[in-house]
Amino acid sequence: NAGVTQTPKFRVLKTGQSMTLLCAQDMNHEYMYWYRQDPGMGLRLIHYSVGEGTTAKGEVPDGYNVSRLKKQNFLLGLESAAPSQTSVYFCASSYPGTSGSTYNEQFFGPGTRLTVL
Amino acid sequence: RKEVEQDPGPFNVPEGATVAFNCTYSNSASQSFFWYRQDCRKEPKLLMSVYSSGNEDGRFTAQLNRASQYISLLIRDSKLSDSATYLCVVSQGAQKLVFGQGTRLTINP
Numbered sequence: 004n005a006g007v008t009q010t011p012k013f014r015v016l017k018t019g020q021s022m023t024l025l026c027a028q029d030m031n032h033e034y035m036y037w038y039r040q041d042p043g044m045g046l047r048l049i050h051y052s053v054g055e056g057t058t059a060k061g062e063v064p065d066g067y068n069v070s071r072l073k074k075q076n077f078l079l080g081l082e083s084a085a086p087s088q089t090s091v092y093f094c095a096s097s098y099p100g101t102s103g104s105t106y107n108e109q110f111f112g113p114g115t116r117l118t119v120l
Numbered sequence: 121r122k123e124v125e126q127d128p129g130p131f132n133v134p135e136g137a138t139v140a141f142n143c144t145y146s147n148s149a150s151q152s153f154f155w156y157r158q159d160c161r162k163e164p165k166l167l168m169s170v171y172s173s174g175n176e177d178g179r180f181t182a183q184l185n186r187a188s189q190y191i192s193l194l195i196r197d198s199k200l201s202d203s204a205t206y207l208c209v210v211s212q213g214a215q216k217l218v219f220g221q222g223t224r225l226t227i228n229p
Contacts, residue, residue: 038219043128045207045219046164061216093163109217111163 026094143208
């Protein structure tokens with residue numbers, strides 16, 4: 004059981020380049036999330052998905068797109084990278100909350116460190 | 121004002137000491153509360169949930185005060201391995217978690 008994996012682990016881009024970050028989970032989780040973590044800011048939600056074929060915006064979605072074509076994969080795309088997107092990106096997944104609860108533990112991947120020059 | 125606020129620290133305490141972290145949240149509709157732990161250059165991992173009645177897990181005790189919108193974490197008999205950043209996390213439903221910026225703790229031998 005690999006849990007949540009992310010590809011790549013590190014990447015350096017030039018301003019204006021594009022790239023896709025891949026997240027995969029083998030826990031059969033319905034929900035998946037993309038966060039970014041910046042110094043002094045905590046983790047902020049970029050986009051999330053509550054099931055295959057569905058996506059929704061989080062707190063900081065601008066400049067990013069996502070797709071969830073398969074239940075186990077959640078892709079994060081940067082169409083035209085900017086220096087402000089230099090960050091550590093974490094993917095997470097979880098089961099839906101149980102009846103009467105709106106939360107279930109989120110499991111995080113190891114992160115992708117992205118630098119945009 | 122940030123939705124979830126924590127003292128960023130760093131806290132430097134000797135091994136064996138008791139250390140307490142506090143956290144406040146601004147949205148009174150928040151429904152669930154947690155502490156996550158994040159080691160240096162690693163991903164966050166759930167440490168414990170926080171309930172109104174208070175809950176304990178070994179050396180760790182978490183408390184929630186809904187009236188004051190305040191969450192705390194107490195670590196007793198601290199170990200070197202407790203050195204990490206502790207994230208206060210609040211859920212406002214629909215699987216959305218709001219993270220505090222984290223409190224960095226270093227336990228010194």
